[in-house]
Amino acid sequence: MPFSMPPRFPIPSHVGIIMDGNGRWARKRNQLRTQGHLEGLKTAKRIVQAASDLGIACLSLYVFSTENWRRSAGEVGFIMTLVKQYLAAELEFFRKNRIRIRHAGDSEGLPPDIAEEIRRVCRDTEDFEGLQVILALNYGGRDEILRSIKRLLAAGVVQEDLTEAVFRGYLDNPDIPDPDLIIRTGGDFRISNFFLWEGAYSEYLFLDKLWPDFSEEDLRDALVRFAGRERKFGGIPGNPADGIMA
Ligand code: FPP
Numbered sequence: 001m002p003f004s005m006p007p008r009f010p011i012p013s014h015v016g017i018i019m020d021g022n023g024r025w026a027r028k029r030n031q032l033r034t035q036g037h038l039e040g041l042k043t044a045k046r047i048v049q050a051a052s053d054l055g056i057a058c059l060s061l062y063v064f065s066t067e068n069w070r071r072s073a074g075e076v077g078f079i080m081t082l083v084k085q086y087l088a089a090e091l092e093f094f095r096k097n098r099i100r101i102r103h104a105g106d107s108e109g110l111p112p113d114i115a116e117e118i119r120r121v122c123r124d125t126e127d128f129e130g131l132q133v134i135l136a137l138n139y140g141g142r143d144e145i146l147r148s149i150k151r152l153l154a155a156g157v158v159q160e161d162l163t164e165a166v167f168r169g170y171l172d173n174p175d176i177p178d179p180d181l182i183i184r185t186g187g188d189f190r191i192s193n194f195f196l197w198e199g200a201y202s203e204y205l206f207l208d209k210l211w212p213d214f215s216e217e218d219l220r221d222a223l224v225r226f227a228g229r230e231r232k233f234g235g236i237p238g239n240p241a242d243g244i245m246a
Contacts, residue, residue, distance in 0.1 A: 002053035003216050010227050012180035014058040015051065015219075016202070018194050019044065020186030021210030028210075034078045039212035041082055045090070050216040052097050052131040054223070058176050059133050060104065062194050066140030080114050083137060087121045094121070098130030104172040105139030106147060134173060141196030144172055148197075171197065178202065181226045183219075185211045203229045 019040060026036030044061060051059040064079055087101070094101060101122050107115040118137070148170040157166060168174055178198045184191070187208045191199065205222050207214070230237065 003050045003220070004053065009223070011055050011223065012226055013056070014060065014177050014179040014181075015056055015222075016060040016062070016179040016182040016195055016199070017047070018062045018182065018184040018186075018192060019211040019214075020184060020188060020192075022212060024186070025210040025212040033075055036212060037075075037079055037082060041086060043212050043214055045086075046216060047214065047219055048099065048131070048133055049097070050219050051133075052099060054219070056131060058179075059131060060136055060176075060179060060195070061133065062136045062139065062192075064105075064137045064139070065193055066106070066109070066138060066143045067193065080111055083135070084114055084117050087117050091121065091124065094125050094128065098128040100125045100128040100130065100132045102132055102134040102173055102176070104134050104136045104144065106143060107138070109138045132176065134176060136194065139172075140193045141191075141199075142193060145197055147172075168197075180231075181205065181222065183207065183222050185209050185214050201231070201233050203231065 022036035022040040023033040024036070025039060026033050029035075048059065063083060068079075069076060093099070101118075103118045103122055107118065110118070114137075118135070148167065152162070152167065152170040155170070157170075176198075178200070179195060179202045181204075182191070182195065182199055182202045183205045185207050187206075187210075189206050191204075195202070203226055205225060207218070207222075209218060
């Protein structure tokens with residue numbers, strides 16, 4: 001049975017997840033870090049299905065940051081191969097569930113075969129109108145801002161025309177709404193260079209659970225907690241005049 005929320009429950013349009021804790025999950029079991037990533041991938045698949053069932057429009061997964069290249073060559077190679085195999089193996093699942101795959105990050109810094117596989121899957125799924133899964137791969141928030149600036153300079157945008165809305169148009173995925181909710185697993189209270197521009201007014205949820213242990217029920221709980229948050233975007237809900245008192 002598809003995973004669902006109570007009727008009339010507000011579902012966020014865009015949920016971002018910083019999937020942390022694969023390595024610790026493996027260490028606790030005396031296993032290799034790579035085993036943690038394999039389990040992490042299984043969790044990601046379950047959460048993609050759950051997000052699709054729940055009617056979330058966009059799900060961003062922080063898979064590999066611009067800083068993750070500092071890990072051992074073996075671990076980096078393993079994660080890259082895992083991503084490539086995932087994309088190839090899940091194409092039928094994406095088709096069946098009308099899931100569209102997008103990429104955030106610098107594709108030029110990726111191994112050519114990985115970049116090509118991402119391009120292919122993004123192209124093959126671009127007409128699907130269901131859940132959009134944004135894979136943040138070789139992604140850094142600072143790097144995205146710099147690349148966006150380079151793109152807008154190359155497009156000839158002049159200083160007088162530069163507004164937040166114009167700048168936004170040069171991000172990696174300008175049509176994707178800012179994340180309403182960003183979840184980080186693994187117990188740390190930091191955002192690690194994820195969606196620096198897009199996450200300015202996101203609600204954040206930091207969970208102790210390690211990513212491989214994160215369940216569909218945890219996603220559902222996160223949405224319930226999100227629904228209980230009051231979003232103000234810098235304003236004073238209900239009584240704007242209160243904000244102007246001397
Ligand atoms: C964090 O755990 C996880 C990563 C660096 C990314 C790897 C993610 C996956 C393999 C999931 C793949 C998902 C898709 C959709 C392809 P960590 O290694 O930083 O854990 P630690 O903090 O416990 O060491």
